[in-house]
Amino acid sequence: MTNKASLLRRVAAELIGTAGLLVVVIGSGIQAANLSRDTGVALVANSLASAIGLGLIITLFGPLSGAHLNPVVTLTAWWARRTGGEGLDAREAFAYAAAQTTGAIGGAVLAEAMFGRTPGTFSTQVRDGGHLLIGEIVATAGLVLVIQGLGRIGRPRLIPAAVAAYIAAAIWFTSSGSFANPAGTIGRAFSDSFTGIAPQSLPGFVAAQLLGGVLGLALAVLLYGRERRDGDTGAPRPGQPETEAAVADIPRPGSAFEAIV
Numbered sequence: 001m002t003n004k005a006s007l008l009r010r011v012a013a014e015l016i017g018t019a020g021l022l023v024v025v026i027g028s029g030i031q032a033a034n035l036s037r038d039t040g041v042a043l044v045a046n047s048l049a050s051a052i053g054l055g056l057i058i059t060l061f062g063p064l065s066g067a068h069l070n071p072v073v074t075l076t077a078w079w080a081r082r083t084g085g086e087g088l089d090a091r092e093a094f095a096y097a098a099a100q101t102t103g104a105i106g107g108a109v110l111a112e113a114m115f116g117r118t119p120g121t122f123s124t125q126v127r128d129g130g131h132l133l134i135g136e137i138v139a140t141a142g143l144v145l146v147i148q149g150l151g152r153i154g155r156p157r158l159i160p161a162a163v164a165a166y167i168a169a170a171i172w173f174t175s176s177g178s179f180a181n182p183a184g185t186i187g188r189a190f191s192d193s194f195t196g197i198a199p200q201s202l203p204g205f206v207a208a209q210l211l212g213g214v215l216g217l218a219l220a221v222l223l224y225g226r227e228r229r230d231g232d233t234g235a236p237r238p239g240q241p242e243t244e245a246a247v248a249d250i251p252r253p254g255s256a257f258e259a260i261v
Contacts, residue, residue: 005064005065007092007095009064009065010064010065010066010092010096011065011095011096011099012099013061013064013065013067014061014065014067014068014069014096014099014100014103015099015100015102015103015106016061016103017057017060017061017065017067017069017103018069018070018099018100018101018103018104018107018183018184018187019103019104019106019107019110020053020057020107021053021054021057021069021104021107021184022103022104022106022107022108022110022111022184022187022188023107023110023111023114024049024050024053024054024057025046025049025050025053025184025188025195026107026108026111026112026187026188026191026193026195026196027111027114027115028045028046028049028050028053029042029046029193029194029195030111030112030115030117030191030193030194031045031115032045032046032049032194033193033194034115042194043171043172046171046194046195047167047168047171047172048168050167050168050171051164051165051167051168052164054069054163054164054167055160055161055163055164056160057069058159058160058163058164059160062159062160065096068096068100069100069181069183069184070100070143070180070181070182070183070184071096071097071100071101071181071182071183072140072143072144072180072181072182072209072210072212072213073144073147073213074088074093074096074097074100075093075097075210075213076144076147076148076213076217077093078090078092078093079217097183100183101182101183101186101187103183103187104181104183104184104186104187104188105186105187105190106187107187108187108188108189108190108191109190111191112190112191112193117192117193120190121190121191121192122189122190122192122198122199123188123189123190123191123192123193123196123197123198123199124192124196124198125192125196125197125198126198126200126201127176127197127198127201127205128200128201128204131175132175132176132204132205133176133204133205133207133208134175134208135174135175135176135177135178136174136176136178136179136180136205136208136209136212137208137209137211137212137215138174138212139170139174139176139178139179139180139212140180140181140208140209140210140211140212140213140215140216141212141213141215141216141219142166142170142216143163143166143167143170143180143212143216144212144213144215144216144217144220145216145219145220145223146159146162146163146166147159147163148216148217148220148224149220149223149224150162152220152224152225153224167180176205179197179205179209180209180212181209182205182206182209182210185197185202185205185206185209186202186206189202
């Protein structure tokens with residue numbers, strides 16, 4: 001069951017969790033680049049550290065705020081509420097997204113300062129080209145599909161490990177390096193490092209991520225249908241008619257993260 005924390009505490013968890021994620025992503029990128037001139041070796045180190053850190057953060061903050069850490073995930077929860085399920089209302093969604101973006105920028109600045117670099121320096125690493133935007137659409141759609149799919153088949157407890165594994169893989173199999181997070185992308189513009197992105201590249205990446213989020217949600221509905229209640233396998237309980245079991249299979253389209261305990 002989900003911790004029914006106040007909005008203030010949930011927003012604080014989103015801010016701190018997203019800041020922590022950016023510290024891990026950017027910090028491990030800076031460290032990897034300092035220790036090896038081999039880009040492949042640096043990417044291996046960065047992807048592993050990012051995946052492990054993400055899994056731990058989701059596990060820690062999931063029971064408190066749902067550990068969205070990502071405006072795209074928050075928008076799926078808002079859409080769930082809009083369509084009559086459990087999720088976030090517009091005020092909560094806005095507060096989450098604002099906290100995530102603020103936390104991402106703060107985490108980037110902290111990572112830069114931690115390694116003795118000038119905090120707040122904008123990235124000069126331009127990432128443009130249609131192929132990179134396709135990569136971001138694919139990366140974000142896959143992330144949403146993993147989260148929504150596990151929620152809809154009644155296995156939300158697998159989300160921390162599954163999301164971590166997906167991100168580790170997507171960093172390698174997508175052309176863009178799988179940013180897959182508008183808040184994180186904005187934060188990474190404040191780091192002129194291995195994992196940074198120039199401010200002029202932000203509009204295309206963020207637009208591609210939003211499009212990928214919509215695509216991922218549509219795929220989840222197409223493939224898995226409505227979301228199950230916690231612990232519902234879809235099979236009748238002893239003594240329960242099959243028709244009653246079918247009725248019990250009602251949608252819970254809020255963020256699957258929120259079912260983590």
